[in-house]
Amino acid sequence: MSAKLALSTVIYRMTEKGDATVSQISPRPGRGRPRLLPGKIAANPRDQILAAAAELFVSRGYAGTTTREIADGAGLRQASIYYHFGSKEEILAALLERSVQARVEQAGKIEAGMDSVAPDAALYALAVSDMSALVAMPYNIGMLYRLPDVIASPVYDRYGHLRGELVAGYGRVAERAAAERVPAGGEPGLGDLLVQMVEGVISLRREDRIGSTTVATIASACLRLCGIAEDAIEQARETALTALAQT
Amino acid sequence: MSAKLALSTVIYRMTEKGDATVSQISPRPGRGRPRLLPGKIAANPRDQILAAAAELFVSRGYAGTTTREIADGAGLRQASIYYHFGSKEEILAALLERSVQARVEQAGKIEAGMDSVAPDAALYALAVSDMSALVAMPYNIGMLYRLPDVIASPVYDRYGHLRGELVAGYGRVAERAAAERVPAGGEPGLGDLLVQMVEGVISLRREDRIGSTTVATIASACLRLCGIAEDAIEQARETALTALAQT
DNA sequence: GTCTATAACTCGATAGAC
DNA sequence: GTCTATCGAGTTATAGAC
Numbered sequence: 001m002s003a004k005l006a007l008s009t010v011i012y013r014m015t016e017k018g019d020a021t022v023s024q025i026s027p028r029p030g031r032g033r034p035r036l037l038p039g040k041i042a043a044n045p046r047d048q049i050l051a052a053a054a055e056l057f058v059s060r061g062y063a064g065t066t067t068r069e070i071a072d073g074a075g076l077r078q079a080s081i082y083y084h085f086g087s088k089e090e091i092l093a094a095l096l097e098r099s100v101q102a103r104v105e106q107a108g109k110i111e112a113g114m115d116s117v118a119p120d121a122a123l124y125a126l127a128v129s130d131m132s133a134l135v136a137m138p139y140n141i142g143m144l145y146r147l148p149d150v151i152a153s154p155v156y157d158r159y160g161h162l163r164g165e166l167v168a169g170y171g172r173v174a175e176r177a178a179a180e181r182v183p184a185g186g187e188p189g190l191g192d193l194l195v196q197m198v199e200g201v202i203s204l205r206r207e208d209r210i211g212s213t214t215v216a217t218i219a220s221a222c223l224r225l226c227g228i229a230e231d232a233i234e235q236a237r238e239t240a241l242t243a244l245a246q247t
Numbered sequence: 248m249s250a251k252l253a254l255s256t257v258i259y260r261m262t263e264k265g266d267a268t269v270s271q272i273s274p275r276p277g278r279g280r281p282r283l284l285p286g287k288i289a290a291n292p293r294d295q296i297l298a299a300a301a302e303l304f305v306s307r308g309y310a311g312t313t314t315r316e317i318a319d320g321a322g323l324r325q326a327s328i329y330y331h332f333g334s335k336e337e338i339l340a341a342l343l344e345r346s347v348q349a350r351v352e353q354a355g356k357i358e359a360g361m362d363s364v365a366p367d368a369a370l371y372a373l374a375v376s377d378m379s380a381l382v383a384m385p386y387n388i389g390m391l392y393r394l395p396d397v398i399a400s401p402v403y404d405r406y407g408h409l410r411g412e413l414v415a416g417y418g419r420v421a422e423r424a425a426a427e428r429v430p431a432g433g434e435p436g437l438g439d440l441l442v443q444m445v446e447g448v449i450s451l452r453r454e455d456r457i458g459s460t461t462v463a464t465i466a467s468a469c470l471r472l473c474g475i476a477e478d479a480i481e482q483a484r485e486t487a488l489t490a491l492a493q494t
Numbered sequence: 495g496t497c498t499a500t501a502a503c504t505c506g507a508t509a510g511a512c
Numbered sequence: 513g514t515c516t517a518t519c520g521a522g523t524t525a526t527a528g529a530c
Contacts, residue, residue, distance in 0.1 A: 147308060183477075281496070497530070498530100
């Protein structure tokens with residue numbers, strides 16, 4: 001449990017620049033015209049805008065969200081957004097990049113370290129860490145990739161292929177875990193089916209239905225989908241969690 | 248295969264009024280001002296508008312679609328839409344109603360006739376017929392229920408609970424098929440997991456990836472998720488398809 | 495029943511003061 | 513760095529001609 005949280009917390013961070021200097025964290029007053037609206041001045045207005053936009057895009061869609069609403073959420077005026085971002089699409093691009101890249105990198109790490117653990121444990125670990133990342137993302141921005149107006153947007157093209165890599169990674173790990181137990185080469189591959197299952201947490205989260213057993217239940221279902229027996233699932237779970245704790 | 252298609256074709260029909268009179272099907276010329284745009288006059292302009300709207304909503308989102316675009320797709324002028332619908336939201340409501348109601352009714356029928364077939368065959372039949380319905384829906388409108396701006400819309404409230412009934416139905420059928428094989432009472436229930444799997448065809452369809460084996464592959468995965476062994480899955484499949492053919 | 499024209503409004507983005 | 517003010521384009525919906 002703590003391993004899970006630690007992992008996802010490390011992987012996903014809302015603040016992009018790791019080299020935040022003191023002046024950025026606490027900007028001295030008097031730099032620029034003071035904000036009109038109440039509340040404390042943000043440590044990083046760019047991140048405030050991103051957070052507000054993420055929440056709104058996910059709950060009302062990209063096209064359904066206005067820059068004025070984003071500005072309200074971030075505590076500044078509509079026009080002030082354009083000091084930090086060149087356009088509304090640029091805000092979307094920043095969010096898109098963050099939301100997949102973390103998942104793909106994480107999946108790559110687990111796949112790379114697959115030799116040292118049993119294949120079924122590796123799959124369990126992959127599912128758990130990926131779902132933890134999805135759950136830990138601010139405002140459920142994993143959902144952005146499901147929005148048609150986002151997919152239709154030109155900025156999607158720059159990040160869409162990353163999702164394909166994620167599916168392929170799931171496929172490779174699952175194929176090894178399934179061994180010969182399930183018929184291979186079905187039209188939606190194992191990778192597709194598993195990613196579909198795992199991303200169910202996005203809908204559950206939107207409905208406020210993430211409980212303490214949610215991630216474990218779905219991860220077990222993933223192994224079951226590979227034809228792995230119940231006792232083996234339980235064992236893989238133990239192995240995976242201790243492996244994750246060491247990361 | 249033919250059973251599958253026949254079923255879904257019957258269940259889902261784009262034309263709502265079964266009592267279409269002759270004058271509606273072939274409106275005599277001179278009724279109203281002639282259309283400006285080329286192409287034949289529609290048998291039913293209301294359905295043309297719905298079809299155009301469905302395609303656009305699904306591909307660009309509800310908020311991202313303008314009434315002008317809908318009108319273009321339907322072959323008339325923007326303002327003419329308002330003779331058939333009172334508002335843009337009314338168009339959405341008409342589409343929402345059609346897209347779930349068919350699935351729920353169909354699921355109810357299969358659940359009702361569950362006594363006469365083996366539980367695992369019933370689940371297979373449910374999955375296959377539901378996916379066939381999703382695939383047969385014009386313009387993939389099953390996706391409407393995934394769009395945040397649709398969910399946020401006030402008209403969604405009128406039809407959202409229907410989807411809950413669908414999940415519950417899946418849960419009951421699956422629980423009987425799974426018997427004691429899988430741990431019961433997980434937080435996302437079996438119904439949630441299965442609906443999540445089944446609705447994967449929506450994404451696959453958007454990516455033009457529905458092949459001849461797609462539905463069968465996913466239906467088998469559903470039984471696998473209930474801990475059913477490979478040979479039993481194959482047998483359930485045969486039973487289900489013949490049962491569906493008789494419907 | 496469909497058209498043209500337009501009212502009333504909101505959108506994203508820019509210019510320039512502070 | 514954030515503000516006010518505003519522009520031009522595009523939005524839904526209505527009014528009335530045909």
